[in-house]
Amino acid sequence: METVSEPTKVWTRDQVSGEKRNVWTALKRGLRGRCPRCGKGKLFRAFLKVDDHCSVCGLDYTPHRADDLPAYLVIVIVGHIVVPMILWIETDYSPSVPLQLSIYLPLTLILSLALLQPVKGAVVGVQWALRMHGFDENNPEP
Ligand SMILES: [Zn+2]
Numbered sequence: 164m165e166t167v168s169e170p171t172k173v174w175t176r177d178q179v180s181g182e183k184r185n186v187w188t189a190l191k192r193g194l195r196g197r198c199p200r201c202g203k204g205k206l207f208r209a210f211l212k213v214d215d216h217c218s219v220c221g222l223d224y225t226p227h228r229a230d231d232l233p234a235y236l237v238i239v240i241v242g243h244i245v246v247p248m249i250l251w252i253e254t255d256y257s258p259s260v261p262l263q264l265s266i267y268l269p270l271t272l273i274l275s276l277a278l279l280q281p282v283k284g285a286v287v288g289v290q291w292a293l294r295m296h297g298f299d300e301n302n303p304e305p
Contacts, residue, residue, distance in 0.1 A: 181301060184292040193288025194281045198222055200291065206284050213287060226297025227290050233283035240282070241274045 182200075189199035198204040204217035206224065213224050249267060252258065291298045 184294065186289060186292040189288035189292035190285045191288075193284035193286070196280060196284050199288035206287060207280060210280060211283060213283075222291070223297075224287065227287045228296045229283050229286045229290070232286050233279060236282050236286070237275055237278045240278060241271060244274060245271050 184200075188202075192199050192202045193206060195202075196206050198206055198217040198220060200222045201217060201220040204219035204222075206213060206217075208214040213227055213229070215225055216223050245267060249263070252263070290296060294301075
């Protein structure tokens, strides 16, 4: 016996109607810790705590799913700054190990802490611009 089922409806981005969202603009606003939609409201209520909504335009931030991506990106960025610097200084000057550690460890810590919030803001901005997760009000799926 053969059963006939209706074809499943597939949701795609092409069916999206509504406001245009520029990825670069949202990324830059997120880097500055601002709302990806209006660019005026604050994105964070604490160092790495994303606020519930924008205080200016009311955009709901709760659908963001930044998870561990900002930390991975910061590791990649800081690694590409610190490791070549260590190799260059070691091969050309080879200073003492205590001197090197007293420079590289604080530098790595400071760079990582300085980049975490902007990178997380950029990730949330890109997620909003690409209508990822719950940032698309037209997506019928939860
Ligand atoms: Zn806003």
